[in-house]
Amino acid sequence: MxxxxxxxxxxxxxDVAPVIVRAEYAMESWFDERFPGFSTLFSSTLKEALKVQVQLDAPEMAFNLTALRLAVYRLALKRFGLPSEEADAIAKAALAHFCEWRQKVxxxxxxxxxxxxxxxxxxxxxxxxxxxxxxxxxxxxxxxxxxxxxxxxxxxxxxxxxxxxxxxxxxxxxxxxxxxxxxxxxxxxxxxxxxxxxxxxxxxxxxxxxxxxxxxxxxxxxxxxxxxxxxxxxxxx
Missing domain, CATH: 3.40.50.1000 (HAD superfamily/HAD-like)
Incomplete structure (x- = not known):
C-alpha cells in the first residue's frame, strides 16, 4: 500500500474527558484503600501543583504523560510519609492501575x-x-x-x-x-x-x-x- x-x-x-474523569475517580479509591485520607490530603489542586513542580524540575517530561504521572504519584507518596523506595514501588503499581482505566474508552x-x-x-x-x-x-x-x-x-x-x-x-x-x-x-x-x-x-x-x-x-x-x-x-x- x-x-x-x-x-x-x-x-x-x-472523547477523552470522561475517560480521564473515570480513571481519576478509580485512582482516588485505589489510594484510599491503601492509605486512608490520601485523596483528601492530595486534592486535585494540590496534585496540579505537584505536576507543575515536577515539570519545572524535569522539563523534558512535559511530553511524556506517563512518566509525568508516575513522578507526581511518587512525590505525593513521599510527602504522605512513605520512604523513597516504598513510594517508588507504590507509584509504579498506581500507574499500572491508572493505565488500565485509561484504556476504558x-x-x-x-x-x-x-x-x-x-x-x-x-x-x-x-x-x-x-x-x-x-x-x-x-x-x-x-x-x-x-x-x-x-x-x-x-x-x-x-x-x-x-x-x-x-x-x-x-x-x-x-x-x-x-x-x-x-x-x-x-x-x-x-x-x-x-x-x-x-x-x-x-x-x-x-x-x-x-x-x-x-x-x-x-x-x-x-x-x-x-x-x-x-x-x-x-x-x-
Whole structure:
C-alpha cells in the first residue's frame, strides 16, 4: 500500500474527558484503600501543583504523560510519609492501575466501521501524544493498525515534524504519502503540514471555526468520521 493514513486518538476516535474523569475517580479509591485520607490530603489542586513542580524540575517530561504521572504519584507518596523506595514501588503499581482505566474508552459512533473500510485500501497507523494503547483489548482496535507512534515512547510529541517522519519511515512510504487525521489544529494539522504530510481536520459536528492564529489550514475538514473514505480518496487522486 502506497498511502499511510494515521490517526490521532483522544478526541478523534473517542472523547477523552470522561475517560480521564473515570480513571481519576478509580485512582482516588485505589489510594484510599491503601492509605486512608490520601485523596483528601492530595486534592486535585494540590496534585496540579505537584505536576507543575515536577515539570519545572524535569522539563523534558512535559511530553511524556506517563512518566509525568508516575513522578507526581511518587512525590505525593513521599510527602504522605512513605520512604523513597516504598513510594517508588507504590507509584509504579498506581500507574499500572491508572493505565488500565485509561484504556476504558467509549468509541465515537462508526469508528469500527470506518477503520474496517479504510483498512481494505490503506495502511493505518496511530500518532498520539497520549498514553492510550490502541492495541489494548479494552480498546479493541489493534487489528486495524499496523503500528502506533506514542510520544511517551519515542521522546517527542506532536506537532514536532519528526514524529510524522518516523511514522512514514516505519511504514516505508514517502512523507507526502502520509495523510494524518486529528482534532487538534496545531498538534495534528500544523504538525503534519510542517512535516510535508497531508492532514484532515476532524472538527466534530462542525463545532469550531478555524482560528486565524492556528497556522496553515488542513487539506480537508470532516465533521463526521463517515466522511473519511470519500475525503481520503479525493486526497489520493
Amino acid at each position: 502506497s498511502i499511510l493514513v494515521t490517526f490521532d486518538l483522544d478526541n478523534t476516535l473517542w 467509549d468509541l465515537y459512533p462508526h469508528v469500527v466501521d470506518i477503520l474496517e473500510a479504510l483498512s481494505q485500501d490503506y495502511a493505518l497507523a496511530v500518532i498520539t501524544n497520549g498514553n492510550a494503547d490502541v492495541f489494548h483489548p479494552y480498546i479493541g482496535l489493534g487489528q486495524y493498525f499496523d503500528f502506533a507512534i506514542r510520544a511517551d515512547e519515542i521522546g517527542m510529541a506532536k506537532p514536532e515534524a519528526d514524529i510524522f517522519s518516523i511514522a512514514a519511515q516505519k511504514a516505508g512510504v514517502d512523507i507526502s504519502k502520509l495523510i494524518h487525521i486529528g482534532d487538534h489544529p496545531v498538534d495534528d494539522v500544523l504538525g503534519a503540514s510542517n512535516a510535508g504530510a497531508r492532514s484532515v481536520w476532524f472538527n466534530r459536528h462542525g463545532a469550531q471555526r478555524w482560528g486565524d492564529d492556528w497556522g496553515s489550514s488542513s487539506h480537508a475538514e470532516v465533521h463526521s468520521l463517515l466522511e473519511l473514505p470519500i475525503v481520503i480518496r479525493s486526497l489520493t487522486l
